[in-house]
Amino acid sequence: MSGTRTFLLPDLGEGLTEAEIVRWLVEVGDVVAVDAPVAELETAKSIVEVPSPYAGVVAELHGSEGATIDVGKPLITIGTLDQAAETYRQEEKAGSGNVLIGYGTPESAGSGRRRRPRSTTPASARPTPGAPALQQLPTVATAKDVAGAQRSTAAAPRPAAPAEGTPVRSSQPAPSAAAAHAGSSSAPKARAVPLVVSPLVRRMAKDAGVDLREVEGSGAGGLIVRRDVEQAIAASSTPSTPSTPSVGELLVDVRTGLGELRRVPVSGFRKAVAATLSRSRREIPEATTWVDVDATALLDLRESLRTATDPGPGLLALMARFVVAGLKKYPELNGFVDTEREELVQYDGVNLGLAAQTERGLVVPAIADAHLLTARGLDAEIRRLTASARDGRLTARELACGSFTLNNYGSFGVDGSAAIINHPQVAILGVGRIIDRPWVVDGQLAVRKLTQLSLVFDHRVCDGGTAAGFLRFVADAFESPASILADV
Structure with missing residues (x-):
C-alpha cells in the first residue's frame, strides 16, 4: 500500500469551529503510530493533544504554530512507509x-502555500574538503x-562550469569572500x-x-x-527600534495621532472569551446586589479543621459548599433561559463553575455534581481543576458544563466587582478580599475579618427578593458557619 492520507481537524467540542496550533509535536519526516499525539491545539480556552488516526511518515504540516485552522480543514498529511521511501529515492536523484x-x-511536492521567491545564486565551486564530517x-x-x-x-559529481553570462540555479552555496582567500593562514x-x-x-x-x-x-x-x-x-x-522611538518611526493612529507601539493578534482563546461575554451583555438584563460580611468565624472554622497530618478543606471549598446549599434553597439561580421555547429551566443538581485566571486568560471550569460532594471532596476537585487550568489541560466538558459560577476575585486584591454572567448561566457570585476592618459586634467596635459578596443575576429568572434571599443565605453561612454546616 502506498500514498498519503490527510487528517482533517476534527470537531473538538460542541460549538467549536476552529483551533489554534500551539505546538507541533512532530516534524516532517518523523514516523508516527496510530493514536500518537501530533499537535497541541487550543480551542474553547483549553489546550488538547490531537492524536494521529494514521500510521506512517509525516509528509506535511498544514499550518505553522500560532496559525488558526477551521474544523474540517487539513491538519497533517501522513504518508505510508512505502510512499516515504519512494519520495526519498526521488530526493536522492536531485x-x-x-x-x-x-x-x-x-x-511540485509542496503544500501549495504561497512562499517568498528565492533568488538564484551562481555556483562555481563544490564544498571544500574542510567541511565538517557527518x-x-x-x-x-x-x-x-x-x-x-x-x-x-x-x-x-562535480558540477560543470556554467557558460559565461548564464544564470545557474544550484543546490551548492556560492563561495564567500573569505573562501576566495582560503589559502591565507590568517583567513578563516x-x-x-x-x-x-x-x-x-x-x-x-x-x-x-x-x-x-x-x-x-x-x-x-x-x-x-x-x-x-x-x-x-x-x-x-523586525526592524531595529531605537531606545526612544519617535512617532515618525511608528504607525500612527489617525484618530489620536499617537504612534502604535505594537499590535497583538486576537487568539482563539480571546475570541472565545469575547464571544461569550458579548453575548451575555447583549442578551441578559442583569442586576447586581452586594453585602459586606464578617468572615471571622469562617476563618476560625478553617483553622480548626487543620491538623498536623491533614490540612483540611481550603477556604474556597467551604465557600463553595455554602453556595451549593444556597442554590438548593433558591434553584431559580441554577438554570438557564430557553429563549426559543420561552421557558425558564432549573437544573436538578449543581455543576459549580470556578473562575480562574491563567497565563492564557480567564477560564471557568466546573465541578460536576458539586451538590453530591462534601467540603473535602470539593477541595480535591478545586485543586485538580486549578492544576489542569494552569497546565492548559481542561477538557471541553469541564469548561462548558457549569450551571452557576463562583468567582473569588479577592485573590487579585480587590474588594468588589460587577462581574459579567457566564452565558448561558443566569447568575455569578463574587467574593472580595478578606481584610481587617472596624466592625460593630454586640454594640462594641472591634477589628474583624471583612469581605464583600456581590451577586449578579439575570432579572428574567427572578426578582430582587429571590436574589437577596440567596445572597443573605450565603452571607449568614460565612458569619455563622457552624450553624449552617448542621443542615448542609
Whole structure:
C-alpha cells in the first residue's frame, strides 16, 4: 500500500469551529503510530493533544504554530512507509545539495502555500574538503537524513562550469569572500555546506527565504536547529527600534495621532472569551446586589479543621459548599433561559463553575455534581481543576458544563466587582478580599475579618427578593458557619 492520507481537524467540542496550533509535536519526516499525539491545539480556552488516526511518515504540516485552522480543514498529511521511501529515492536523484543544504523537495511536492521567491545564486565551486564530517551531527536527525547526506556527499559529481553570462540555479552555496582567500593562514575557512538535517528546519528556511549559509548553528558541531532559523526570520522581519522611538518611526493612529507601539493578534482563546461575554451583555438584563460580611468565624472554622497530618478543606471549598446549599434553597439561580421555547429551566443538581485566571486568560471550569460532594471532596476537585487550568489541560466538558459560577476575585486584591454572567448561566457570585476592618459586634467596635459578596443575576429568572434571599443565605453561612454546616 502506498500514498498519503490527510487528517482533517476534527470537531473538538460542541460549538467549536476552529483551533489554534500551539505546538507541533512532530516534524516532517518523523514516523508516527496510530493514536500518537501530533499537535497541541487550543480551542474553547483549553489546550488538547490531537492524536494521529494514521500510521506512517509525516509528509506535511498544514499550518505553522500560532496559525488558526477551521474544523474540517487539513491538519497533517501522513504518508505510508512505502510512499516515504519512494519520495526519498526521488530526493536522492536531485543531487547531493538537496539533503544538506536543505532547499527541500521540488515545488511540485509542496503544500501549495504561497512562499517568498528565492533568488538564484551562481555556483562555481563544490564544498571544500574542510567541511565538517557527518559523524559530528547529533542523533536528532532521522535515519534517512543521515544516510542520504552520507551518500550525497560521497557520490555527488562535480558540477560543470556554467557558460559565461548564464544564470545557474544550484543546490551548492556560492563561495564567500573569505573562501576566495582560503589559502591565507590568517583567513578563516568558510562553511561551504550548512549543517542542516531536520526537514522541518529546511522547510522553515525555504518558506521564509532564509539563506542557511548565513545562519550560525547553535547545535552540537554547529548544527542549525529550529531556533536558529526562527531567530534569523525575526531578525530579517523586525526592524531595529531605537531606545526612544519617535512617532515618525511608528504607525500612527489617525484618530489620536499617537504612534502604535505594537499590535497583538486576537487568539482563539480571546475570541472565545469575547464571544461569550458579548453575548451575555447583549442578551441578559442583569442586576447586581452586594453585602459586606464578617468572615471571622469562617476563618476560625478553617483553622480548626487543620491538623498536623491533614490540612483540611481550603477556604474556597467551604465557600463553595455554602453556595451549593444556597442554590438548593433558591434553584431559580441554577438554570438557564430557553429563549426559543420561552421557558425558564432549573437544573436538578449543581455543576459549580470556578473562575480562574491563567497565563492564557480567564477560564471557568466546573465541578460536576458539586451538590453530591462534601467540603473535602470539593477541595480535591478545586485543586485538580486549578492544576489542569494552569497546565492548559481542561477538557471541553469541564469548561462548558457549569450551571452557576463562583468567582473569588479577592485573590487579585480587590474588594468588589460587577462581574459579567457566564452565558448561558443566569447568575455569578463574587467574593472580595478578606481584610481587617472596624466592625460593630454586640454594640462594641472591634477589628474583624471583612469581605464583600456581590451577586449578579439575570432579572428574567427572578426578582430582587429571590436574589437577596440567596445572597443573605450565603452571607449568614460565612458569619455563622457552624450553624449552617448542621443542615448542609
